[in-house]
Amino acid sequence: MSTLKTARWCMIASVVLLAILADFSMLGAFAGAERARLFFNSMPLVIFWCVLLLLFLAGFVVFPSLRKRKMLLLIHAGLVLVLAGGMYGSALSHSLLNRFTGASQVTRAFMFLREGHTSNVAFLENEQPVELPFAVCLKDASVEYYDQSPMVKDYRSVLEIFDNGTAVRTAEIEVNKPLYYKGYHLYQNTFAFEGTSPVSGLMVVSARGVRLVFAGYAMILLGLFAHFGRAAFAHRPVQEDLP
Amino acid sequence: MNIKADLQGVLIYGTMGLYLLSFVSAAAVARAGGAVTAAKSRLVSGVFIAASLLSIVSLVYRGVHVDHLPMQNMFEVFLMLGACIGPIHWLSRKMIRRTYPAFLAVDAILAVIVLFPAGFVFNHQPQTLPPALQSWLFGPHVAAYMLAYLFMAKAAVFAGAGLLGDKSGVLTILSDYAYRMAAAGFGLLTLGLFLGSVWGKLAWGDWWGWDPKELWSLVGWLVYAIYFHVRFAWPRALRAQNALILLGIAVIVITLLWVNLSKLFSGMHNYAA
Numbered sequence: 001m002s003t004l005k006t007a008r009w010c011m012i013a014s015v016v017l018l019a020i021l022a023d024f025s026m027l028g029a030f031a032g033a034e035r036a037r038l039f040f041n042s043m044p045l046v047i048f049w050c051v052l053l054l055l056f057l058a059g060f061v062v063f064p065s066l067r068k069r070k071m072l073l074l075i076h077a078g079l080v081l082v083l084a085g086g087m088y089g090s091a092l093s094h095s096l097l098n099r100f101t102g103a104s105q106v107t108r109a110f111m112f113l114r115e116g117h118t119s120n121v122a123f124l125e126n127e128q129p130v131e132l133p134f135a136v137c138l139k140d141a142s143v144e145y146y147d148q149s150p151m152v153k154d155y156r157s158v159l160e161i162f163d164n165g166t167a168v169r170t171a172e173i174e175v176n177k178p179l180y181y182k183g184y185h186l187y188q189n190t191f192a193f194e195g196t197s198p199v200s201g202l203m204v205v206s207a208r209g210v211r212l213v214f215a216g217y218a219m220i221l222l223g224l225f226a227h228f229g230r231a232a233f234a235h236r237p238v239q240e241d242l243p
Numbered sequence: 244m245n246i247k248a249d250l251q252g253v254l255i256y257g258t259m260g261l262y263l264l265s266f267v268s269a270a271a272v273a274r275a276g277g278a279v280t281a282a283k284s285r286l287v288s289g290v291f292i293a294a295s296l297l298s299i300v301s302l303v304y305r306g307v308h309v310d311h312l313p314m315q316n317m318f319e320v321f322l323m324l325g326a327c328i329g330p331i332h333w334l335s336r337k338m339i340r341r342t343y344p345a346f347l348a349v350d351a352i353l354a355v356i357v358l359f360p361a362g363f364v365f366n367h368q369p370q371t372l373p374p375a376l377q378s379w380l381f382g383p384h385v386a387a388y389m390l391a392y393l394f395m396a397k398a399a400v401f402a403g404a405g406l407l408g409d410k411s412g413v414l415t416i417l418s419d420y421a422y423r424m425a426a427a428g429f430g431l432l433t434l435g436l437f438l439g440s441v442w443g444k445l446a447w448g449d450w451w452g453w454d455p456k457e458l459w460s461l462v463g464w465l466v467y468a469i470y471f472h473v474r475f476a477w478p479r480a481l482r483a484q485n486a487l488i489l490l491g492i493a494v495i496v497i498t499l500l501w502v503n504l505s506k507l508f509s510g511m512h513n514y515a516a
Binding site for chain 1: 338373375422423424429433442445448449450451453455468469472475476501
């Protein structure tokens with residue numbers, strides 16, 4: 001196939017795959033978050049993601065402008081990083097890595113701690129217990145309300161992390177401010193009272209792949225603003241005026 | 244109809260009135276063709292600027308009144324869209340170096356359209372900011388989307404006008420204008436998407452939750468991504484390109500209003516937007 005023909009087919013394939021992804025996303029929106037998550041992680045979609053990734057790589061080979069025009073390169077390389085990061089952080093990736101290297105399978109788990117209590121056990125969505133590679137102690141938990149109102153202003157927990165018996169970190173977490181330790185983020189998820197004593201609900205989430213994704217975001221944004229910034233403000237001779 | 248009988252209402256209805264006046268006067272000048280006195284021209288601009296300033300005052304008043312960034316509910320979102328028209332108009336003139344009164348009229352009527360839901364549909368009960376919204380990302384995420392949506396709306400106006408026009412020269416020029424607007428909007432649309440993702444990771448543990456709002460915003464992003472690829476590969480297929488731009492704004496409207504539309508479908512997962 002001539003290079004022009006290959007390029008044309010590559011472009012058609014790109015548009016088609018983008019359109020397919022858009023259609024899948026619309027279906028997912030109608031189905032709701034739970035079903036959408038299952039759908040996008042299902043085997044047919046795993047194949048789709050791999051094909052998409054391969055198409056990106058093919059694009060770099062087929063289109064010289066994608067290699068030479070640095071901003072376009074940045075954008076598409078960034079998208080590859082986002083795809084790769086997403087795949088690396090997926091549930092499937094976690095279970096595969098667990099099978100081959102014994103790394104923890106936990107993508108997301110929950111803990112409920114009372115003040116002063118320590119635990120290294122978290123619970124999956126199906127309530128199955130899993131052991132974490134560290135222990136968490138809730139040193140303090142508090143709620144803050146808006147003046148004279150039952151509306152919650154903030155939930156806070158002070159956590160101490162124990163690794164192999166030694167205290168390694170103490171930090172305060174709140175909504176929008178998780179704690180990071182050894183590949184996991186610990187989030188302030190829920191808050192309840194057992195009588196008068198607070199029970200802090202924590203969420204433990206694997207951070208695998210996140211750095212790749214965010215690096216990809218930075219590259220894409222840089223490339224987009226540089227490329228389209230130039231395009232939007234470009235001077236161009238206009239042959240005729242609007243009537 | 245939700246009429247606001249307080250100072251906020253006065254500010255909104257005043258803004259809408261001024262923008263409506265701006266639209267009518269600019270449209271009249273556009274109709275009149277070339278010969279318009281400098282004074283008339285300045286008057287038309289002046290009304291637009293006044294409307295723009297009042298829209299900003301209206302937004303700032305709201306922010307002070309509720310004691311947080313005014314971006315929390317639908318009322319505030321549309322109020323903010325209205326306030327962004329002025330800056331967007333100014334920015335667009337740097338990209339499209341032609342000052343047709345028609346362009347002013349378009350922006351003025353767009354302002355009336357986006358302010359209408361704030362003025363007459365959504366209730367403006369102040370709300371306290373829940374913990375999830377107390378993040379430095381709140382402002383930039385919403386602001387990026389607001390600006391992006393307005394650029395995409397302007398792109399859609401040019402694309403639609405191009406499709407309706409019969410002369411190919413007009414189609415080419417308007418398609419170029421649509422492209423510049425879409426180009427300006429796409430970076431901001433992407434920024435909004437990514438800021439939302441980063442915020443999701445900070446607040447909910449996931450940089451992508453597969454929920455309806457996120458998925459619809461992805462659909463919109465993909466439509467414009469397709470548009471730019473089609474424009475690159477098939478530069479003369481102007482009608483197809485413009486059709487994609489129109490599809491894009493349709494998806495944006497759905498994204499913005501899905502939370503409300505989804506209440507019509509029972510059993511839908513609702514999303515706290």
